[in-house]
Amino acid sequence: MKTLWGEGEKKVSKQVFDWTQSFSFDFVLFPYDVMGSIAHIQMLCKCGIITKKEEKILTLAFKSILNDYNSGNLKIIKEFEDVHSCVQFLVEEKVGNVAKKIHTARSRNDQISLDTRLYCRDTVNKIINSMEKLNNIIAKTGADNKDIIIPGYTHLQHAQPVFLSHHLNSYIEMLERDIWRFKDALKRVNILPLGSCAIAGTSLNIDRAFVAKKLGFDSISKNSMDAVSDRDFVIELLSGCAIAGMHLSRICEDIILWNTQEFGWVVLDDSVVTGSSMMPHKKNPDVLELIRGKTGILYGNLVQMLTLMKGLPMTYNRDMQEDKPPLFSSIQTIEKSVSVLGLVFSLIGFNREKIKQSLLDEELYATDIAEYLVKKGVSFRDAHRAVGNLMVYVKNKETSVSKLSKEELKKIHPELNMDIMNLLNPQTSVALKKSFGGTGQKMD
């Protein structure tokens, strides 16, 4: 195994090479390493550190291996320590000695930070797009079923009727917040670390602003030591993914519940359910369970990164190489979860008959009756107590509110009149909730 120091010394053992290599997972950074390298050598040329001719030769070589990569023609025939040495090797194979000048005024410390930032910027923007698509699908599901009213729950107990679309819109809100949070996080991603070199900067006369502009960075890191030891941007994205995964887990939990035989509100398409090897009748919502279960991956990845950074002395430590597997894993998990959830929603059906049965529960209107009393001048607390008594009365008598007489109502509270019977239906209930953000709010 190759060493990076003077000749005539012992080589690194094979076991150590295998243990320390990152090539088995960081090859995904290949295009970003090439992009960054092109900008870097153009800067070296602009600053007179390499010649125009050298720059041309190298740029051409970089573009050529990137083409091979993009077209699937890249063949990797040996083991590398990391993606950087692979890229270096491929270019050197093409252009020989001039390639020895690439790694001037650059260390793998700032280079890997650059590659990772480019990867993050790219993939997080894709996730944002996927989330927007998912939101469109959910919004369409709501629109397609805009007349459906369901019991809304708190504590998994019937609370008040809401439009199905209002419930679905709450998912959209969660995902919108994820997008917003990702966008804010990207501001801290999109900072150029290259030029920080190993730790102290360089004695060569470089132009970091040039590289930043070439690569579309908003700004340039201000302290070389911080730049090579900072992984906040990774953790912040992992945190964003964890929160997004938590949202997805809640959405899936809802649909899994609604899909039980007891609820029976939704119909999942046969193409998105799976069977049992023993029980012939089974059609299980595995797709949703796996999204929910993979929340664990996202939390675990966040904990991994927080753990590895804890208590590390400044600046770069090799522990930090372990940032990439959790990063790649969380990014891919969110990407696929969002996509497959979109598929489920695009094929979902609703069983109006079963939903109607759930709405027969008169207690769903208890709060409306209390607010009815408030409108008549009763204090809310008295109203609340009166309706509580009404519920107890009905339960003890094993009857229902709709069957009560005027006299019975009056006994419970003098301001209760027979017109409360009009409140006992879902359409009225949702229509009344006109407050901003309420389920009956007019949306345009």
Added chain:
Amino acid sequence: MKTLWGEGEKKVSKQVFDWTQSFSFDFVLFPYDVMGSIAHIQMLCKCGIITKKEEKILTLAFKSILNDYNSGNLKIIKEFEDVHSCVQFLVEEKVGNVAKKIHTARSRNDQISLDTRLYCRDTVNKIINSMEKLNNIIAKTGADNKDIIIPGYTHLQHAQPVFLSHHLNSYIEMLERDIWRFKDALKRVNILPLGSCAIAGTSLNIDRAFVAKKLGFDSISKNSMDAVSDRDFVIELLSGCAIAGMHLSRICEDIILWNTQEFGWVVLDDSVVTGSSMMPHKKNPDVLELIRGKTGILYGNLVQMLTLMKGLPMTYNRDMQEDKPPLFSSIQTIEKSVSVLGLVFSLIGFNREKIKQSLLDEELYATDIAEYLVKKGVSFRDAHRAVGNLMVYVKNKETSVSKLSKEELKKIHPELNMDIMNLLNPQTSVALKKSFGGTGQKMD
């Protein structure tokens, strides 16, 4: 124990009351609950739901108990389920029946979200202030010792010389990022949830914009179901605290290392170290160890919140009551950690003699010699290899670079000249790193 439903039913058992109450920890929300309630009743008055007179009486009562709280005169003589029922009770004690109107068009679901958001906004702004103060202290420490050069480390091995102030500035960068991240998170905190009520909004004609304006909120939640089930803002802050705590743990790790007898770079003031019950000579950096150790609290709190939200069906579930202990704990931990670290830095001394010994290591200048060769036209890789050979040569001969002859240098690489001896000192080394963000960069 009181119930919230109809009369004549069983009461909640004492054990259940104790288990479900949150008053033992949510009393810290008292002033926010009062502030929110005042804005709420002013809105109820504006919208004609209570009279001007009622509003006056209630506002006065609220202000009165807030005064008592602020002046430390508030006496709590009974057990409450939560801070809301405590506030309600105190006002009712003062004004009687009119207090029954307060909880109109409001549920504890939206009320607790409001209180928590007000708490977050307030305390996070304080943390930002504390961090800015800490940064000023660190900057002053750097400025007061601006001539000190130390070995910079990667992998906890001597890398290149850097200004002590450059090292300290890397801490400032980390904390600046924390502040930035907190400010972004506050945007998602500063949204009014009140008016979402239990889940569906209300049939009463309320004005949420009025409340938002009164309380200084940037915007108003758009979906009542999301509003009462959202705890993203808590998680995002816990994540910000975890990252900040990680930063603090790294800073402390550095100082603890520098404080070992072997390094001996720093002198901690006797007022910030502690002794041993058995070993009479001990002066331990417990303050720093505890900051480092409390990173665990911050990570644990984040995991707690992520765990409890995972897979919860919409909307509000009582599990979410458990958001407050970790929130309060992380906020307080960061606040105190930042403050006590400031104390340590404000009293820190540096042992220039010991630092000088660490700088005697000639390997610190290896990279400078390589860049010297690059300036003479040698490719960086060849330069790197040549200096590697130089290091091996010196080690094998048990000599030092500064003792080599011109001939020996030339044998290693023809471009090496006796003028490299000028590179072998820390002042020259740092002065050369003029690249933006480098340790020799001119700062104004």
Added chain:
Amino acid sequence: MKTLWGEGEKKVSKQVFDWTQSFSFDFVLFPYDVMGSIAHIQMLCKCGIITKKEEKILTLAFKSILNDYNSGNLKIIKEFEDVHSCVQFLVEEKVGNVAKKIHTARSRNDQISLDTRLYCRDTVNKIINSMEKLNNIIAKTGADNKDIIIPGYTHLQHAQPVFLSHHLNSYIEMLERDIWRFKDALKRVNILPLGSCAIAGTSLNIDRAFVAKKLGFDSISKNSMDAVSDRDFVIELLSGCAIAGMHLSRICEDIILWNTQEFGWVVLDDSVVTGSSMMPHKKNPDVLELIRGKTGILYGNLVQMLTLMKGLPMTYNRDMQEDKPPLFSSIQTIEKSVSVLGLVFSLIGFNREKIKQSLLDEELYATDIAEYLVKKGVSFRDAHRAVGNLMVYVKNKETSVSKLSKEELKKIHPELNMDIMNLLNPQTSVALKKSFGGTGQKMD
């Protein structure tokens, strides 16, 4: 503030004292600190390090303050750094100078490990008792309803009928495993660390075996450096609590589901449910939600301890003081959760009518029909496919299996006969599952 080193030096600042003190949370160790100290001074006496008279005076004083503690008469009138200095102070107050001999051949490093181990042994044994009580209650619930059959679920979809008691017994199995795991963990708790002193042991001639025997320890730690830096026993208990909490969260999830209006299988007693401040009809299973939610605490505490120990150099570091809040928190959380869950089960009722409706689903018997075919010599895979076709047939025809004719059955599979109709009821289904561990297994 007091220092532990020579006279004439600066005192620790108040802020540092507040930051480093543990007395605000470690007072719970009081009785264990006293117990350990008594054994310690008896050993010092036995080894001739203190006199018999001194031992008597000190033992008496220790027992006296322990009495005060146990009877609630202990008054703490000043601030202490930790429980050890409080105990020391109280004894010194009683007996004067002789108390200065207590802390011989002992450091707070081994002392705190001792106290914590005694605490763990005591409280974990209590948890084991509570879990056994809970299991008895659950078993009684099963026995009291031994004829109830419910649909068993996989993927939250109807799978096969099972006895309710079989379902409940699965909870008992989980808790039995928790008890087993705690008992194994206690073996690693019950090792005497005292006598390891600060780090190296002592030059005084002590007898650790004597102390171990007095305090009921199984064995004695074998390496003084490991003994003062080991917190495995805390982490292992936190892990046991986390797993137990996970179990409780699953049990609660089941009951919360069964308590929805759509399932309606259980009736929770009014004394264990809570209401809503806005919705007058609400009876929420908050008790269960909080047990589920507190899983987060247990996970968070485990993460906290793992985090704080990560990467700590040997041996004792002050970070480790932070082991106590998560330990105490997890122990108390499990203790209370188990107890309150017992209360819920002791008052639970089942709604046989609603459960019967859930059992009308004929698909619950699909697997029984497949095994029926296997008994006739059909390979399981063919049988599985045939019953799968049967289910599709019935669904497409919008009929039910019980309404099919012999001809229809034969068309689906020649071995299907009208006697499969006998399989279509829950009693038969569970009775057939006689395999060991199966729901129809005879239990004695």
Added chain:
Amino acid sequence: MKTLWGEGEKKVSKQVFDWTQSFSFDFVLFPYDVMGSIAHIQMLCKCGIITKKEEKILTLAFKSILNDYNSGNLKIIKEFEDVHSCVQFLVEEKVGNVAKKIHTARSRNDQISLDTRLYCRDTVNKIINSMEKLNNIIAKTGADNKDIIIPGYTHLQHAQPVFLSHHLNSYIEMLERDIWRFKDALKRVNILPLGSCAIAGTSLNIDRAFVAKKLGFDSISKNSMDAVSDRDFVIELLSGCAIAGMHLSRICEDIILWNTQEFGWVVLDDSVVTGSSMMPHKKNPDVLELIRGKTGILYGNLVQMLTLMKGLPMTYNRDMQEDKPPLFSSIQTIEKSVSVLGLVFSLIGFNREKIKQSLLDEELYATDIAEYLVKKGVSFRDAHRAVGNLMVYVKNKETSVSKLSKEELKKIHPELNMDIMNLLNPQTSVALKKSFGGTGQKMD
């Protein structure tokens, strides 16, 4: 894509197949799936469910594909949903229709639990072996350097001198505890779940005890519902790995510190260090940093599994498929970490000169002087204070204890004599610590 239900229905979409498949990671279970299947069909034969002839054919086929697997000749040419369907397919390819009988009285729910348990038993036993090997290497390192004395640390401050071997033995204690814990955990792994089937057991007359004996299980699961929903054994192993990883991280932290230029105590072999792409002199302890960093993986995997099990309703849910990646990852991480750390220790050297410099610190003997006074009848607290004063005196006078006169000693404490000068060397100090577990304890 294949479905598991009746004909004529929609197929699962490709995206759903890709999302739900586990074959990309569970192929490692291949040999265990085969082993379990052989025992299963032998039981089916014994119980008369398949014929002797069928059993022979199937056993032969299973052994044949296992041979192919072991010899590396197994070719997988298509996509499978999971390892079970792959094994089933390969056997069916060999023997045709008789293979349709294999999956009788078995579900993937109990089968995957069986496979995973067999995997755990096998790999954890290997880890135990590796840890024992590592302990032997560490013990040899201590023995080879048994005369070396180093400063022992608490709070990363000089505490008292200890034998290097005593310090190293503390590592052995930690690993011994890991082995003990793993062995206890294996008791809860080694329980047969097979025969629990999907959830309820089976109506076929099977013999679980036969299978348990064949496969070497200690006992048989007692409740079919618990058996298919239990993943405690996975979590317990992940917790054991997390604790073990924490231990490794502490060991690595020590060596990394000792390897700094400032300590300079150890010499790492060139074959186990790595270089820098920019700094030609660098020899970094990456191997150790990566072991330390991978603690994050182990913590993250534990959190992942705890998260995914939290709040799952009984019994099997597809979320649980996600148990395997973290399990495999933690097992492999520990296995490799332990192995590579053994390599580092087997090549480690110690720099006696640098260690001696660290031992020049007279404060290391402060505690010995205090115990010297105790032996003369001074109470420990007075002794502690006197030595504290001695340290202050020496520091203020800028002298050392060894240079003090008898008069100076007497002034500090009348019992201090010139013979304390004999205490001021490491050999005496360690020799005095004869207490059990102390650094001077005679070991045989």
